[in-house]
Structure formats: C-alpha cells, structure tokens
Amino acid sequence: MGRDFIVPGQMITGSGALTMAEEILRGFGKKALIITDKVMIQLGNAAHVEEALKNQGIEYVIYSEIVGEPTDKMIENGLSMYLKEKCDFLIALGGGSPIDSMKAIGALATNGGKIADYMGKVIKVPTPPMAAIPTTAGTGSEATQFTIITDTKKDIKMLLKGQVLMPALAIIDPQFTMTAPPKITAATGLDALTHAIEAFTSRKAQPLSDTFALSAVKRIFAYLPAAFREGTDLTAREQMSIASLEAGIAFNNASVTIVHGMSRPIGALFHIAHGLSNAMLLKECLGFVLDGAYDRFGELGRAVGVATDLDSDEAASWNFLKAVETICRELATPSFEEYGINKQEFMSVVEKMALDAMDSGSPQNSRKEVSKEDLEQIYRNLW
Ligand SMILES: [Fe+2]
Numbered sequence: 001m002g003r004d005f006i007v008p009g010q011m012i013t014g015s016g017a018l019t020m021a022e023e024i025l026r027g028f029g030k031k032a033l034i035i036t037d038k039v040m041i042q043l044g045n046a047a048h049v050e051e052a053l054k055n056q057g058i059e060y061v062i063y064s065e066i067v068g069e070p071t072d073k074m075i076e077n078g079l080s081m082y083l084k085e086k087c088d089f090l091i092a093l094g095g096g097s098p099i100d101s102m103k104a105i106g107a108l109a110t111n112g113g114k115i116a117d118y119m120g121k122v123i124k125v126p127t128p129p130m131a132a133i134p135t136t137a138g139t140g141s142e143a144t145q146f147t148i149i150t151d152t153k154k155d156i157k158m159l160l161k162g163q164v165l166m167p168a169l170a171i172i173d174p175q176f177t178m179t180a181p182p183k184i185t186a187a188t189g190l191d192a193l194t195h196a197i198e199a200f201t202s203r204k205a206q207p208l209s210d211t212f213a214l215s216a217v218k219r220i221f222a223y224l225p226a227a228f229r230e231g232t233d234l235t236a237r238e239q240m241s242i243a244s245l246e247a248g249i250a251f252n253n254a255s256v257t258i259v260h261g262m263s264r265p266i267g268a269l270f271h272i273a274h275g276l277s278n279a280m281l282l283k284e285c286l287g288f289v290l291d292g293a294y295d296r297f298g299e300l301g302r303a304v305g306v307a308t309d310l311d312s313d314e315a316a317s318w319n320f321l322k323a324v325e326t327i328c329r330e331l332a333t334p335s336f337e338e339y340g341i342n343k344q345e346f347m348s349v350v351e352k353m354a355l356d357a358m359d360s361g362s363p364q365n366s367r368k369e370v371s372k373e374d375l376e377q378i379y380r381n382l383w
Pocket residue numbers: 139191192195260274278
C-alpha cells in the first residue's frame with residue numbers, strides 16, 4: 001500500500017537559521033501576525049524576529065496573548081487581530097502552544113467558522129503561509145499537520161488535523177531554545193522522546209518514519225540529560241532541536257499511540273503541561289504495551305546501547321523500558337502524587353478519561369490491542 005510522507009515545505013536548522021530565513025519570509029507576504037507569548041517578549045526572543053522582519057521591510061503586529069495551552073477563546077481573539085490588521089501571513093514564535101495557535105488561526109482565516117466545527121473533520125482549504133519558530137525542543141509542532149485546542153465549554157482537548165496545517169517553513173534555530181529553563185527542557189524533551197517511541201512502535205509506522213524516529217530516540221538519549229543539566233550547552237541544545245524536529249516528522253507520519261491518547265484527558269482536566277503528563281505516563285503505558293511489540297521496543301533498546309544482538313527482543317525491550325525510566329528520573333519527573341494531584345479527584349474521573357482517550361483513537365495505534373478497561377486500569381496503576 002502506498003503511503004504519504006509529509007514534511008514542512010522548507011526546514012532551516014542550526015545556528016543562524018533565522019537570518020537565513022529572512023528573505024524567504026519576504027516572499028510570504030506584506031504583513032505578518034506574530035503569534036507568541038509574553039515570556040518570549042520579555043526574553044528578547046520576539047525582538048530577534050521583529051529585527052528580521054524590519055531588515056526585509058515586512059510589516060507586522062504581535063499577538064502575545066497565548067497563555068498556557070491554547071483555547072478556543074485565544075484563537076478567536078488572534079483571528080480578530082489577523083483580520084482587523086489585514087495581515088497576509090503568520091509567524092509563530094514559542095513552544096507548541098503558539099505554533100498550534102498559529103495553525104488554528106490560519107485555518108479559520110481561510111476556512112471560516114469556529115474551531116469546534118472542525119473537530120473530527122479534515123481541514124482542507126489552504127491556510128495563509130505559516131512559519132514556525134520553536135523555542136523549545138519538544139512538541140515538534142513545527143513539523144505536524146495537527147493542532148490541539150481546548151474547547152473551554154466541554155473541557156476537552158480537540159485534536160484538529162489537515163495537511164494544510166503543515167507550516168510552509170520551519171526555522172529551527174537553537175538560539176531560541178537556549179532560554180528554556182530546566183523544567184521546560186525536561187518536559188518538552190520527554191515529549192519529543194514520547195513522539196519518537198510512539199511513532200516507532202505504532203501500527204501506522206512506515207519505513208521513512210522509522211528512520212526519523214530511531215534517529216530522534218538516539219539523539220535524545222545522548223543529549224537531553226546534558227541540555228537539562230547545562231542549558232547553555234550549545235551542542236546539546238542544537239542536537240535536541242534537531243531531535244525534536246525528527247520526532248515531529250516521525251509521529252506526523254506514523255501517529256502517536258497510548259501515551260498521548262491517555263495524556264490529553266489528564267491535561268484537559270488537571271491542567272498538567274502536555275510534556276510532563278506524557279513523562280508521568282511513560283512507564284505505566286509502555287509497560288502495558290511492551291509485550292505487543294517486543295521486536296520494535298527491542299530495536300530501540302539496541303539503538304540506545306542498553307542491549308546487544310545477543311539479547312532476545314524481550315530482554316532488550318525491558319532494558320529499553322528501564323532506560324526510559326532512568327532518563328525520566330534523571331530529569332526529575334514527579335509522580336502524580338508529588339505533583340499535587342488529588343487522588344480521589346483523579347479516581348473519580350478515570351472512566352471519563354479512559355472514554356475520551358479511546359475516542360481520540362490514539363491508544364488503538366499501539367500494536368497491542370487495548371480496551372477502555374485496560375486504560376482505566378493503567379490510570380489506577382499510576383497511584
Ligand atoms: Fe506530544
């Protein structure tokens with residue numbers, strides 16, 4: 001069966017990427033809406049983008065109202081600004097939230113309607129040109145055709161998709177990830193690791209996504225601990241920004257599986273940052289699906305050097321799981337209890353979360369068959 005393999009229109013990686021991108025941005029339009037958050041302005045990151053646009057005589061306005069993970073309201077406000085200011089293209093600067101917001105604003109600018117109208121549908125009308133500048137090495141949103149927006153009325157995270165949501169340009173400049181504090185580096189880095197592992201062990205994996213996933217897993221094991229310990233380590237930051245892009249490309253073309261499926265409901269109900277809730281789920285979720293794909297997990301174990309060809313796939317898989325637990329510990333991942341989640345409250349919504357997770361379709365991409373009851377049990381095992 002033939003398979004699509006979709007990547008951003010153009011990718012520029014490494015130091016100096018933004019400077020290289022300037023002229024391309026000039027071809028995108030006359031006035032940009034820059035979607036970002038207040039922290040990016042305070043850190044001076046937005047000023048770098050403004051300077052690049054000024055160099056090229058491109059007009060712009062800044063929408064910096066993205067706070068935490070994007071909601072339908074933030075999207076509506078951003079869209080109003082885009083229309084009122086007569087912008088003709090979009091630039092996102094930030095972690096996954098500004099980039100996801102850009103996709104949703106871009107989609108509504110040309111497709112019309114409200115964001116909730118597109119849940120469960122494929123967004124088809126091309127957006128205005130979009131450039132993504134990630135400032136964390138993790139979400140991979142710069143390389144995906146997905147966006148996740150919270151429906152504030154229903155308290156659910158809507159997963160919206162369409163090939164047209166893929167940014168035309170991804171600017172992977174490590175200067176922007178240097179400012180991420182250790183907690184963000186850990187959560188986003190483990191999110192990228194989750195993308196790569198899930199892509200590699202998904203039923204929808206394909207040879208090209210395997211190449212990117214495997215490379216990302218190796219790079220993350222090699223460089224994430226250093227980027228966490230020493231934020232100014234340029235090599236570690238550069239390698240992690242490439243790993244995050246690779247992992248994004250991998251899961252965009254192979255889908256995520258059980259961890260992301262179970263993580264979204266936790267994020268929506270308990271407001272834990274996406275990468276962190278993934279990290280908190282990794283051990284239990286992967287432990288459950290491991291025996292459905294010993295060949296795949298075993299290959300990951302060998303790739304990161306915790307098993308050799310002499311080990312059976314089963315033994316190599318368990319070693320890989322241990323290595324994942326170790327890196328989560330090294331990066332100070334808390335348990336739900338340590339994070340301050342109320343156990344009773346959590347237990348009272350286990351059924352709803354399991355149902356929402358199954359509805360997303362992601363857990364079913366795991367090679368092992370999973371049922372709603374299995375997910376309920378995994379949620380309970382977290383305590
Ligand atoms: Fe993710």
